[in-house]
Amino acid sequence: MNLLEDLQWRGIIYQQTDEAGMKELLEKESVSLYCGADPTADSLHIGHLLPFLTLKRFQNHGHRPVVLVGGATGQIGDPSGKKEERQLQTPEQVQYNVEAISKQLEKLYDAKGDNEAVMVNNLDWIGKIDMISFLRDYGKHIGVNYMLAKDTIASRLETGISYTEFTYTILQAMDFNHLYKEYNCKVQIGGSDQWGNITTGLELIRKMNDGETKAFGMTIPLVTKADGTKFGKTEGGSIWLDAEKTSPYEFYQFWINTTDADVIKYLKFFTFLDRETIEGLEKAVEEEPHLRAAQKALAEEMTRMIHGEAALEQAQRITAALFSGDLKSLSSAEIRQGFKDVPTHQVGGDDSLNLVEVLVNAKISPSKRQAREDVTNGAVYINGERVTDLQFELEGTVRLDDEFTIIRRGKKKYFMIQYA
Incomplete structure (x- = not known):
């Protein structure tokens, strides 16, 4: 099964700008492609993971991931999915967030080889552009009517949108154009809410490169739960990648408590288990749901990926001790972690x-x-x-x-x- 077939089987592909062209490109050459995140906090949560794990799937098939953390766009604010203006953060806070998130993302990718992941910060190029150059060199290529047609902007017209957030889609388009020229980056991937920003990037690339270029965009579906509630949220809040915000034990527990209705979808989305293994776990859910083999596999794979083998073993040790009621085998730190939310x-x-x-x-x-x-x-x-x-x-x-x-x-x- 090739990469695109695997992505289709996993249900990861939501939209493509040119399905046939993308297929031809990936069959012909190893490509660079990127995905970005804005540093709105000093940690990512699991709702951010799927696009970046999809980027890793491309790396596993010989392509080069370019991972962008938006030190510039993070100071502006993406209007996607928002009903009101974001609270702007100080440049110092944004920079702190950039460094923290970059460290989290670096761990996801292979660090050696011809397709070693590249970490970039768009402040490095956007921060050097003055206002006149922005208006002349970039703003001239993107029409107001074109921008007003974007859902992320159109949905905010009644409630109001500032010029600051109105220009966000151009800044992200500038990222795609910069990475296209500097890294030969031909593909951008992102969540389904990024479709408008991705297509604006393709429009800017076309207009600034004589229309002869061929770049592509792909979006990934919004992760949902079968019962309609929001994925990645608990009564205690978001499930963060930062172990100080969400302990490895809590992280493990989130995944192991996945319902039977969702577990196979999440195994396909988030883990790198092969099709045969996942289909075997799907059969186990149908025939022996009480054993929760699929949930255990999901929790193990995700905790190991984000926090490492030692943290996984600790989370399993705490889980076993709490289930049995025997706390003697746990350290005081492990007991504190396991009982963080008790009365x-x-x-x-x-x-x-x-x-x-x-x-x-x-x-x-x-x-x-x-x-x-x-x-x-x-x-x-x-x-x-x-x-x-x-x-x-x-x-x-x-x-x-x-x-x-x-x-x-x-x-x-x-x-x-x-x-x-």
Whole structure:
């Protein structure tokens, strides 16, 4: 199966500007192609991943990826999908974000060989252009009527759009034209919301290069969930690539909790498992859904790709310990990671540390009578160890790092006690 056939099977191709021409180009030569991201935050989240993983698929087939982080366009703001103006960030914040995101993206691509990935920042060329040159050399080639026909602009006309965001599509077109000339970059790929920007780039390339050039654009579908809710979001917010924002354990849990209705689609979209393997996992979902083999494979592949083998093993270790209720094998850092979102109760230096008192004050048990019954009946665990002593005090080694203790009531209800 060639590259385009594989992309079609995975459902990754949404739109192409010239399907036959693209097929002919990829069969004839190794090409450079690019995908870009604006540094609107200091980390990407999983909603950004699919275009960049698609770029890696091209690299795996011998093509050269050009990865653009928009230090210039990030200071402007893409109106795509927005109902109102973005809050502009300072140049210093944008630069900080550029550096952070670039490090995340570099890890995705092979660093050696003839098709080694190239990392670029569009501030390096857009930042050198003065206003007169922008208007004369670029603005002259893109008509206002042409821009007004773009969905990203037309959808904002009623609510209002600034000249700043109005010009965004020209800036992105300048990127494509620059990369075409400097890196012989003939293809741009992006999310489905980037179609208007991609086609503007092709228009600028055609007009600034005597109309003899042949470049192409391809978009990737919006990732959706079967139940209609937004992909990549949880009650706690976005699933970030930055381990400080979303821990490897949380990242792993997000993927392993994928529904049966979505898991095969996500395996096709996000992993590099081959067709035979994925079809085998699809059969497993149909015949043995309770084993969740597909979800485990998805979680393993994604966590290993983004955070590495050691972080994957840690996430699996935390998962196994929490499932069994045995926390003894975990470090305090791993326990903290695994229980990040459980109900928390803080005790001060003057508070009683008697277990029964803490159970009531933290609302773990509804009354002292119930708390005593819970303890004597063996329903209370401290850091995974059953405690049946009514005089037990939360002191000494049960205070992990002298900062917290994990209390479990029953089989599944966990609570964190934090010490002020």
